[in-house]
Amino acid sequence: MPKSENQKLKLLYLKDILLNRTDEEHPMTVREMIEALNGYGIRAERKSIYADLEDLRRYGVDIVCRKSKTTGYFAAGRKFELPELKLLADAVASSKFITEKKSSQLIRKIESLASDYEASQLQRQVFVRGRAKTANEKIYYNVDTIHQAIAVNRPVAFRYFEYSIDWNAPNHWRKHYRRDGEKYAAFPYALTWDDENYYMLAYYEKYQTISHFRVDKMESIEILDRPPRELPDHRSFDLAEYSKKVFGMFSGEEERVTLQLDNSLVGVVLDRFGKDVSIYRADAASFKIQIHAFISPTLLSWIFEFGDKIRILEPESLVEKLREKARESLSVYGPGGGGAEIPPEKSEKEKSNEPWKSQIMH
Numbered sequence: 001m002p003k004s005e006n007q008k009l010k011l012l013y014l015k016d017i018l019l020n021r022t023d024e025e026h027p028m029t030v031r032e033m034i035e036a037l038n039g040y041g042i043r044a045e046r047k048s049i050y051a052d053l054e055d056l057r058r059y060g061v062d063i064v065c066r067k068s069k070t071t072g073y074f075a076a077g078r079k080f081e082l083p084e085l086k087l088l089a090d091a092v093a094s095s096k097f098i099t100e101k102k103s104s105q106l107i108r109k110i111e112s113l114a115s116d117y118e119a120s121q122l123q124r125q126v127f128v129r130g131r132a133k134t135a136n137e138k139i140y141y142n143v144d145t146i147h148q149a150i151a152v153n154r155p156v157a158f159r160y161f162e163y164s165i166d167w168n169a170p171n172h173w174r175k176h177y178r179r180d181g182e183k184y185a186a187f188p189y190a191l192t193w194d195d196e197n198y199y200m201l202a203y204y205e206k207y208q209t210i211s212h213f214r215v216d217k218m219e220s221i222e223i224l225d226r227p228p229r230e231l232p233d234h235r236s237f238d239l240a241e242y243s244k245k246v247f248g249m250f251s252g253e254e255e256r257v258t259l260q261l262d263n264s265l266v267g268v269v270l271d272r273f274g275k276d277v278s279i280y281r282a283d284a285a286s287f288k289i290q291i292h293a294f295i296s297p298t299l300l301s302w303i304f305e306f307g308d309k310i311r312i313l314e315p316e317s318l319v320e321k322l323r324e325k326a327r328e329s330l331s332v333y334g335p336g337g338g339g340a341e342i343p344p345e346k347s348e349k350e351k352s353n354e355p356w357k358s359q360i361m362h
Contacts, residue, residue, distance in 0.1 A: 006042045013040050014052050015061060018075040023115040024064075027072025075115070082118050085110055089122050096197060102140065138219065139198070145221045146188050146200055153228035156202075157183045158221040160213060185224060186211065255315055258290050262309035272302075288313070300325050 006013075017036045022028045028036075030049050037044045044052075053073065057063050062077030080088075092098060092106045111119035142158075149156045159177050166174040178184075186202035189210070193199075197214055204211035260282050261269065269277060269289060280288040293299055300322055303310050312319045 006040060009040075010037060010042050010044060010048075011052055011055060013037060013042060014049070015056055018056070018061065018063065018073065019078075020116050022074035023117055024074060024076065026115065026117050027064075027066050027074040029070050029072050033073075078113070080113050082114060082121065085114050085118070085122060098139065139216050142215050142218050142221050143191065143198070145223065146191060146215070149188050149223045150190070152223070153187075155185050155187045155224045155226050156221055157185045157224050158213075158218045160184055161217055161219065183220070184213075186213070187228075191215070253295050254292055255295055255318070256290060257293050257315065257318060258288060258313040259303075260286050260288050260311045260313055261306075262286055265306060265309055268306070295321070297325075 014033065014037065017033060018028070021036065030046050033049055034044050034046070053063055061075060063073055064076045066072050066074070089107050089110050092103050092110070095103070098106070107122070111122050114122065146156060159181055160179075161175050161177045163173050163175055184204070186200075186204045188200050188202040190201045191198060192201060198216065200213045200215055200218070201210055202213065203209070263285055266279070266287065269279070273289070273291060277289055277291070282288045295318060300318075303312065303322060304325065312322060
């Protein structure tokens with residue numbers, strides 16, 4: 001048989017056919033492979049297909065032969081299994097810091113790692129349109145620039161924006177730049193994903209501390225030609241350790257905090273602080289932990305969330321902050337606020353007669 005014009009590409013096309021059109025549930029016969037190659041303008045014989053399949057095996061493509069009423073072949077041993085691709089596609093679709101357009105593009109690329117049949121399962125599973133997403137299309141380039149800056153240990157300059165109410169705007173909100181558009185300069189140490197947002201953790205010289213910047217709210221990022229900068233105490237930056245201390249990407253003064261928690265919250269503690277946290281028995285119904293955390297509104301909110309199942313033992317300053325937060329919350333529903341009157345603070349004698357759980361608000 002005379003060779004067709006695309007004969008030199010036959011092996012490459014056959015590899016693509018097997019990877020894209022076959023899987024364990026959809027094997028392909030040699031006749032079907034010949035027909036598929038014909039679609040690319042390539043003529044082939046059964047004997048040459050067998051030789052090509054053997055060449056592809058030696059190249060490293062995992063081709064399985066399955067015999068039943070007919071003999072079929074399919075590509076197995078892919079780099080990613082279907083459950084892994086589903087996980088990746090779901091993560092991309094649900095990520096708020098990736099735009100809807102970029103999410104769709106990424107998911108299509110993830111689909112290309114599966115067979116056509118498996119890709120259809122991904123398409124049915126993933127839903128992107130209408131989810132809360134960032135509108136900053138440049139986030140990809142932001143991430144790349146920040147990674148480059150971390151690699152060469154150089155600071156970055158950028159403009160930082162936020163949103164505010166503007167009743168004259170079409171959607172009643174507008175974007176405005178902090179510091180009147182003047183650029184920030186900071187030394188990035190790491191990128192982290194927290195509460196569905198992407199953050200740059202960096203040393204900000206103005207405050208001489210680690211600060212957090214939402215990557216999707218950064219614009220016009222550039223790497224500055226300035227010498228490297230170590231942390232003030234000359235320690236290396238430990239992202240895992242730092243993440244345990246920060247709640248909701250709000251930093252503050254770091255303090256040692258002792259908490260007493262109901263036994264039912266042991267899973268919450270392990271999820272938040274990891275399995276290396278030391279747990280001490282308090283009584284039959286509760287346990288204690290000591291952590292180092294940044295005192296911030298989100299730390300208070302986290303404690304507040306569990307109501308009478310957490311009690312702050314120290315520091316006293318954190319106890320007072322929680323009391324104030326409770327009073328502020330209750331004031332919304334006090335006289336003129338549409339709710340009950342704020343109860344007066346109890347005496348020390350009254351407090352001492354109550355179980356520890358009910359003392360969290362005092």
